[in-house]
Amino acid sequence: MNIGMKHATEYCQQLAAAAAFIEQHDDFLVVSHIQPDGDAASSTYATGWILSQLGKSFTMINEGAIPSKFSYLAGSKQILDYSEQAPNRLYQTIISIDCADFSRMGRISTLFDEQVNLLNIDHHPTNDEFGSCHLIKHDAAATVQILFDLALYMKLQPDILFGECIYTGLLTDTGGFRYSNTSSEVMKIGASMLELGVKGAEIAEHVLERMTYAQIVLLQKALSTLSFAYDRKLAWLAVSLEDLELTGASSDDLDGLVNYPRNVEGVEVGMLIKEKAAGVIKVSLRSSGLVDVAAIAQSLGGGGHVRASGCTIHGTLDEAIARMVQEVGDKLK
16 A cells, blocks of 8 residues: 555545544534634634534634634634633533644633543644544645535535635635645635635635735834844744734734745745733744744744744743744754
8 A cells, every 4th residue: 555545544534533523422612723813713613514514512612712804704603702701611522623732722621521522623734633533634735625525524515604614714724825735636625615606706805805904004013123134044024012002903913924024035934923912922934845834833832834833932022033033043054
């Protein structure tokens, strides 16, 4: 058996195990990673759709709010914001969506019963296979791609609500179908969602093109911090808490800023270094492909993909910048 056939067989076995997990349980808690992006939000709703089709009861939740630009995604239930609406109970059956490791769920883990059963559905190469059941496909462009496979495996008939979730997750995690993870399989799934009636152009305009006033003002301020090192192979932007306060921007408005330093010609690694709270710095990394930024992030307690990852550094903004410049510089020398 060649490697490709072995991986395909293992994936089919995981699909079967995940389907059995869902069929055998009920009363699910569905959770994605902290600071949810398009794939996390879409995957949560897509999971909710699958559970609804099967007549299962479930609660969808995230440690924080889902970005408002994904509010068009429909669901029979809304995703709860733990910081404002924490359930007053524990759950025994969990479906973790798009989380590379257990800690990425944040404070939601406080809702888990001691006898918890957890299904881990993800596509990150750094996933450490936490949980009692795994559905992990490292070469999937997005977690929604795996959920699409799971829905078909369970013989569910996709509709436009499910289609919008799948299309949105693929669109955002492939950078508008521009990144190297845009495979022929991704395009086939995207096309099938358009055939369902999904309005791809409208979703792309809403998710990728529109900017809030606060976001454009924040971009103006952030670009003034653009810095380079190592013969311009490394570039970064820095955003402080003061910047956020002065511009009135939210964490949602930081989305996409990391691409500006990365897109400069000759840059191998681009970074966005942002102050999340006093002494807590969130770092987003993007690579042109020569540097494995997932390995860098994982060494610092984070994770992600070879070309897109993130981590958290404790200290001041200046200390975090110095640390990251050194860490990335070691890979560029």
